[in-house]
Structure formats: C-alpha cells, structure tokens
Amino acid sequence: MSSRQAWQEFRAAREAELVQPYGWLTLQGFHWLPRDPAPLEGLPGTWSTDGEHARVVAGPGDGLTVDGEPLDGQSLRTVAETGRLPWLRRGDTEIELLRRGGRLAVRLRSRTSAAREGFTGVPTFDHDPAWVIRAEFIPGPEDRRVDVATHRPDLRQRLRAPGEVEFTLDGRPQRLVVTTIKSGLGLEFHDPTNTDETEAWRQLKFEDPEHGVVTLDFNRTVNMWFAFTDHATCPAPVEGNRISVPVRAGEKRALSRGCGD
Numbered sequence: 001m002s003s004r005q006a007w008q009e010f011r012a013a014r015e016a017e018l019v020q021p022y023g024w025l026t027l028q029g030f031h032w033l034p035r036d037p038a039p040l041e042g043l044p045g046t047w048s049t050d051g052e053h054a055r056v057v058a059g060p061g062d063g064l065t066v067d068g069e070p071l072d073g074q075s076l077r078t079v080a081e082t083g084r085l086p087w088l089r090r091g092d093t094e095i096e097l098l099r100r101g102g103r104l105a106v107r108l109r110s111r112t113s114a115a116r117e118g119f120t121g122v123p124t125f126d127h128d129p130a131w132v133i134r135a136e137f138i139p140g141p142e143d144r145r146v147d148v149a150t151h152r153p154d155l156r157q158r159l160r161a162p163g164e165v166e167f168t169l170d171g172r173p174q175r176l177v178v179t180t181i182k183s184g185l186g187l188e189f190h191d192p193t194n195t196d197e198t199e200a201w202r203q204l205k206f207e208d209p210e211h212g213v214v215t216l217d218f219n220r221t222v223n224m225w226f227a228f229t230d231h232a233t234c235p236a237p238v239e240g241n242r243i244s245v246p247v248r249a250g251e252k253r254a255l256s257r258g259c260g261d
Contacts, residue, residue: 007127007219014222015121022094022109025116029108030231032154040106043095045071049104053078054097056088065089079104082157082182100233101155107231115228122223123252131218131249135167137178137209146177148188149236151226157235165214169245177238185214188224188237191247199227199253201237221250228254 001009018024031040033049037057040047045058057074058064064071066088077097079085084098084107092111097104139162146161160180165187167174178185186205194200204221206214224234 003129003132003217004127007217010220011124018122018228019116019119021111021116023116024225024228024232025119026110026113027107027229027231028093028110028113031106033104033106042108043106044090047106051102051104054087054104054106063090064095098233100150101157103155120255122254125219125248125250125252127219128249131247133167133169133216133218135165135214135216137163137165137212137214139163146179146238148179148238151224151232151234151236155233157233159235159238161238165216167216169243172244174243176241176243179235179238181235187216187241188235189241189243189247190237191243191245193246193248197246197248197252199223199251202247202250204250218247218249221247223251223254227251 029042031047033047033054035048037046037048039045044062045056045064048055053076055074055076056064056071058071060070060072062071066075071088075088077085077087079097079099081099081102084096086094087097087106088095094109096107096109098107142162144161145158147156147158150157161177162180162185163178165176165178176187176189178187180186184205185208186203188201188203190201191198201224202221203224204216204218206216224232226232226234
C-alpha cells in the first residue's frame with residue numbers, strides 16, 4: 001500500500017469517528033459537579049461530588065436511567081484522571097462522567113445534532129510525502145510531568161512527558177516536548193499557520209521509537225476536539241512547543257463547530 005493510500009484510509013477512519021452517534025459533533029453541555037447537592041442546568045435531580053465520587057439523586061419521574069433501569073434514589077460513580085465514562089441516559093441524551101485536573105464533571109451527548117447531520121468533512125492540505133519526517137527521540141525521566149493550559153480557561157492539566165523529539169525543517173532545527181494524554185505518544189504544537197489556515201493548535205500522534213528514531217507523518221496532523229465543540233477539555237501545547245516554519249500538512253480549520261474531549 002502506498003503512503004497516499006494509507007493516508008486516505010486514515011482520513012476515512014478519522015471522519016467516520018467524527019460522525020458516530022453520540023460522537024464529537026453531538027455534545028450539548030458541560031457541568032463541573034458541585035460539592036453541595038444542587039441542580040444542574042437542563043438536567044433533573046441533584047448532583048454533587050466529594051472529590052472521589054460523583055453522586056446524583058433522582059426519582060423515577062425524572063427520566064434518568066442507569067444501566068437501562070430507571071433511577072429511583074442515588075447513583076455513585078467515579079472515573080480516573082483523563083477518563084470518561086458513560087453514566088446515565090435521559091431519552092436520547094447520554095450523560096458521561098469525566099475527571100479533568102482532579103475535578104469531576106458531567107458532559108451531555110445527543111444521539112445526533114444539526115452539526116452531525118450537516119457535516120461535510122474536515123478540509124485538509126494535500127498529501128505530501130515530504131512531510132514524513134524522521135526525528136530523534138530523546139527520552140526523559142519516566143515520572144516527568146508538565147503543566148499545560150487547556151481549551152477551557154478554568155482548567156489546567158498535568159500530562160506525562162516521556163521525552164522530546166529533535167528534527168529539522170527547511171534547515172531550521174526543531175525541538176518539541178512529547179506528551180502522553182491517554183495512551184500513545186503525541187505532539188501538541190503551534191506553528192505559523194494557526195488561526196488563519198489552521199486551528200489554534202493541532203496534534204500529531206506517532207508510533208514508539210525504534211533505535212531512538214520516530215517517524216512524524218505531519219500529513220496525519222489533526223484538529224483536537226475543541227475545533228468541533230465548545231465542551232472539549234483538550235490540553236494545549238507545552239509552553240515552547242512551536243514549530244518555527246508553517247506546517248501546511250494535515251487538517252485545516254474546521255468548517256463548522258458543534259453545539260457544545
């Protein structure tokens with residue numbers, strides 16, 4: 001299979017993920033959970049957290065279900081940092097639990113949405129083999145963590161940073177911090193195309209190093225979920241993770257945003 005064919009398969013899988021029911025084009029709301037039991041806008045019942053577990057109290061008339069059964073009383077759940085867990089349903093709305101920056105929140109997903117129904121794809125730069133770059137991987141301390149901003153102004157996160165990569169573009173040396181958000185290695189980075197041609201930042205995932213070398217296929221650079229929804233919690237690049245030349249590869253700015261990572 002040629003590199004272009006592999007890229008086309010990658011693009012097909014990427015866009016299929018975006019248009020799944022209850023996917024990233026269907027988010028409808030986000031709420032941090034309060035310490036003291038309280039209602040949440042648009043949801044029945046009362047909601048709270050003790051920091052470790054999330055708690056909702058509701059009656060059968062509220063229309064909430066857990067594991068397919070009507071909720072009559074309370075339900076407790078927890079989830080690990082950076083995780084998200086489908087918790088409750090209310091009709092065609094799924095309520096998921098997530099933990100970000102040590103705090104618990106719920107986020108609402110609909111089966112579908114106007115953004116999903118009207119989705120026509122993510123514009124991309126043309127595939128260019130010249131954007132497949134070999135880079136040196138420089139491992140760091142196993143326990144290294146970096147503090148980063150996120151799409152949400154009220155949230156910062158600490159990410160594993162297992163190393164850095166060094167490579168050259170247009171004769172200019174580049175060195176960026178590698179992160180692991182949930183699994184796998186990746187780069188969140190800025191470059192001069194941001195805002196005008198591309199989103200505020202983008203992400204590139206890549207395979208583990210072999211003999212100290214990784215392959216960075218910038219044709220597979222993608223927008224993080226904040227490009228499609230205001231209810232994302234996407235981590236921003238590590239401070240200084242800026243490529244000094246325009247990266248005209250991968251996804252461009254999204255054509256439309258959802259109603260609400």
